[in-house]
Amino acid sequence: MTAKPLIVFLDRETIGPSVELARPRFQHDWVEHGRTAPDEVVARLAGATIAITNKVCIREDHLARLPQLRMIAVAATGYDVIDHEVCRRRGIVVSNVRGYAVNTVPEHTFGLILALRRNIVGYRQAVIDGEWQKAKQFCFFSHPIGELAGATLGIMGEGAIGQAVARLGQAFGMTTLFAAHKGVEGLGPLYTPFDEVLARSDIITLHCPLTPKTRDMIGMAEFRKMRRKPLLINTARGGLVVERDAVRALDEGLVSGLGFDCLTSEPFVADHPFAATLERPNVIVTPHVGWAGQGAMETLWAQLVGHIENFQAGQPSNVVAA
Structure with a gap:
């Protein structure tokens, strides 16, 4: 039997508490953390196939110790928190969200x-x-x-x-x-x-x-x-x-x-x-809330989950590194 993929969300508190986080529609294990310090990244992503991050950095030294990681879903348009060139070399898909904040x-x-x-x-x-x-x-x-x-x-x-x-x-x-x-x-x-x-x-x-x-x-x-x-x-x-x-x-x-x-x-x-x-x-x-309208956050999350489902189906979307 194939093991269910482990999905780990590193900084759930960066999405407003009013947003219900629907999960991907395939069998998986799910772990979420309110926030994650830099020295906690590797331990929390150990064994994870898919990581979700908004502002937690995932850098080259982290990636070197995460051999099972196959995808990083960034809950933002900007992906400067990821060493995406390193991900490209390692074959890790990085997908971001786009267009959710146009209003x-x-x-x-x-x-x-x-x-x-x-x-x-x-x-x-x-x-x-x-x-x-x-x-x-x-x-x-x-x-x-x-x-x-x-x-x-x-x-x-x-x-x-x-x-x-x-x-x-x-x-x-x-x-x-x-x-x-x-x-x-x-x-x-x-x-x-x-x-x-x-x-x-x-x-x-x-x-x-x-x-x-x-x-x-x-x-x-x-x-x-x-x-x-x-x-x-x-x-x-x-x-x-x-x-x-x-x-x-x-x-x-x-x-x-x-x-x-x-x-x-x-x-x-x-x-x-x-x-x-x-x-x-x-x-x-203002405390970086320009993006955080209720409708925008709901759109962001729906898009992010869609990218995870597409990756699992072998058709990754919004790829910034692969």
Whole structure:
């Protein structure tokens, strides 16, 4: 009798508790852990045929000690937590999920944009602090308010989420620019040169994967090219922006605000460069929840289970390494 495959989910707590985790429709053994520390990965995956991970890294030194592992299902689009080239050499299939966040991330992006552009955080605090009451008139003007209509939105990342962000921007009456990849020319008329997007945009929003080419994509050199003091929004991946430089750019007035849902350190740590900025009205940091709409999480899980079933049937899908 063939042994049932063992499926191990390393970080179940990264999927909201409101999501019911349907399991693959073939016989299997199932083990799930709320969270997994780096030094627990090998022990927990020992004997597993299929691993599920969202943010737990599975690196080369882990893979060398996991001879039975045949598939890694990543519960995210980004798969930088996996040494996928090593998986390719070892014949381990890596599948990710795609397209599940095409509504929720753009909506979160525009939630940040609207809150910062209209200074909603600052005005909310002013009411709490009694400043409106002291004004003794129906309104008062403690923070600038910008409109979206007529503004230029620079989008870095032309995938499904970037395209959805562009459509929302156009619905607000914005001019939308897709940035050419940094340092790359000849991508065609749909793209605007990277430096030109930096110079022309009133708002810059990031929707690209974290790769060796995109890591630290925006630092002081790029901030100094931002002529219109834009808002900078990151709902993609921590590591795309040199965060210490972002704070410096804010202090020097090179940008008008920061809206980040992704950081290099997750969860937030006390010595993070943003720590001293969190109470400023032009800084919003959210705990990597842009992707986590209820419908999006349900779609993510259904897609992930489908990839596992397809792998078991000999027809792997959404393969990023095989």
